[in-house]
Amino acid sequence: MTVGNGAGGTGGRGVDWAGVRERVTALRKAPRAGEVFGARQYGFGRGYGHDFRLRAPLTEAEVTEAEEEFGVRFPADYRGFLLRVGAGGAGPSYGVFPLCRDERGWHWLDGEARSDHAFLTEPFPSAEQQARWTAEVDAREPVEADFPDEASHLAAYRAWNAEYERVYDLRTAGAVRLSNQGCGYYHWLVVTGPERGTVWEDLRAGDGGIEPLTLPGGGARTSFGEWYLDWLTASTREACEARGR
Template sequence: MEAAEREAGWAGVREEVLALREAPFATRVFGAPKGFGHEFLLEAPLGEAEVAAAEAEFGVRLPSDYRAFLLDVGAGGAGPDYGLFPLRRDEQGWHWSDDHVRGDSALIGRDFLSVEERTRLEKEHDAREPVAADFPDDESYRAAFQAWDDEWERLEPEVTAGAVCLSHEGCGYYTWLVVTGPERGTLWFDGRAADLSLQPLTGDAGRLGFREWYLTWLDRATREAHGR
């Protein structure tokens, strides 16, 4: 079923995804192979009460298309890249399950920074980088540099405040869904592992929302899994 033929909701999408497990070339789809990929598996959908509880804990209302996905398709699993990090609850509360430490749940309700604000934050930190010539010896310079580097470790979560890390592309690259502010509902590529800035994902109609992003992946994965 092509994306243009689907109704506005998510009816039938869970079944489409799960059916790809039996496709002849399923393992050729990036991020799907057994053992380290999503294997076209989906977690069970969440209930309305569960999603509402997570939203109350984070202090946000999730974008409607992603919220409906959690209710109708699954809490996580098969999807773009190596799949969607599942939204789960444990003794520490609600969180997106991830093998990597990405983001701070306490910051999800904060406003997502604009490009200008994010650039200013990074430039102000860069401007404070210690210069070796300003120190009497290597030891004092290294101590100052370490303190400056540690400061960025504390500031870095601010860059993605107001967003949820949804998937891992490999090599330290991630995709984030913005849940607060003017950019709410848009997806952003995180290439900071390669010293790239956070960039919005775009399509033919402009910045991508979750629904278009996911269904575009599903159409491509379906073609590849069937050798088309």
């Protein structure tokens, strides 16, 4: 996927969020709003999708409290989004996961599931490091023929699987899961490490990797603000243009 102008891991360039909330919510009344992917989808006898609705913005005190709880500082453009546009809601694919607080503390909400941010303060691994980790753990998968019986093989496999799951989670260390694209694909925003401020696409559900969103032709990384505003521009065009144009 290619979008916008790159951020280059700098934490995201300044974005003017003035009027963006109003532009997004106005699309609910656009003539072709239902044709924008993720806005009004239907399945299993019910409707779902973001419907161009946004949660209320957070206050400076709330954002600061969340950052202190997580032990990170959000990239500037994501921080501005939370303060000026909304805590989550309408956005690329099925929307931006909202940042919420309950009796257990701050978290991002994917449907009814709370985020697991245990590794948020760890640096986001490079693509090369991710590939090396994966190859190493794959190479250690127990082969049944190497064990004297099924029980010993099963015990070894369970230990290996626990290591595999840990490496799986570490591949998105230092990143916030932003949105669900459907079919198990996600977008992530890096908040810790050299790639801070850039958006990555998680294609592991289809046996792919975790890849940065870049400019056409493999250019610079894209930031949260560019990712979001590119979606808004494309959605406005799709929702508002007359058919046949």
